[in-house]
Amino acid sequence: MDEMESLSHTKWECKYHVVFIPKCRRKVLYGELRRHLGEVFRKLAEQKESRIEEGHLMPDHVHMMISIPPKYAVSQVIGFIKGKSAIHLARVYGERKRNFVGQHFWARGYWVSTVGRDEAVIRDYIRRQEQEDTRLDQLGLWR
Numbered sequence: 004m005d006e007m008e009s010l011s012h013t014k015w016e017c018k019y020h021v022v023f024i025p026k027c028r029r030k031v032l033y034g035e036l037r038r039h040l041g042e043v044f045r046k047l048a049e050q051k052e053s054r055i056e057e058g059h060l061m062p063d064h065v066h067m068m069i070s071i072p073p074k075y076a077v078s079q080v081i082g083f084i085k086g087k088s089a090i091h092l093a094r095v096y097g098e099r100k101r102n103f104v105g106q107h108f109w110a111r112g113y114w115v116s117t118v119g120r121d122e123a124v125i126r127d128y129i130r131r132q133e134q135e136d137t138r139l140d141q142l143g144l145w146r
Contacts (some may be wrong), residue, residue, distance in 0.1 A: 010072060018056060018070045019077055022123050023085060023113035028063040036096060041063075043091055047084045051075055059133065066129045068118060077092045077115055085109040 009012045024126050037060045048069060058067040077107050089108035118125055 011046050015073050017073055019120035020118055021067050024064040024110045026110050030062045030098045043088050047087050050081045053080050057129045066132055068125055080093055081113055
């Protein structure tokens with residue numbers, strides 16, 4: 004957790020809390036698709052020398068804490084993960100009649116924050132996100 008990463012001439016610890024959504028917040032992340040996405044994200048992150056430290060797939064959005072080396076921009080890595088995972092999902096789960104390079108699964112933007120010293124708090128937040136959403140939905144029933 005508190006270990007520094009290293010490249011040939013650099014010691015670093017750069018972790019980010021990232022949230023992104025599918026287009027129109029489609030609730031398609033459950034079931035087989037949801038179980039499959041975690042491994043896809045991890046493999047794609049490894050291709051950019053990054054590591055997903057913590058992650059949770061919600062029905063309509065993705066939370067992850069990702070460690071990215073300073074030689075890559077956050078936007079470059081997240082764009083790579085979103086783009087390649089959309090192509091993969093289209094090929095595996097979409098219609099097999101087309102070339103899937105132009106498929107759009109994720110919405111264009113994302114939210115990102117640096118982790119810093121609050122790593123344990125953010126890890127806990129990501130783990131408990133689903134229970135919190137359920138609790139807030141239950142509170143809304145009484146209005």
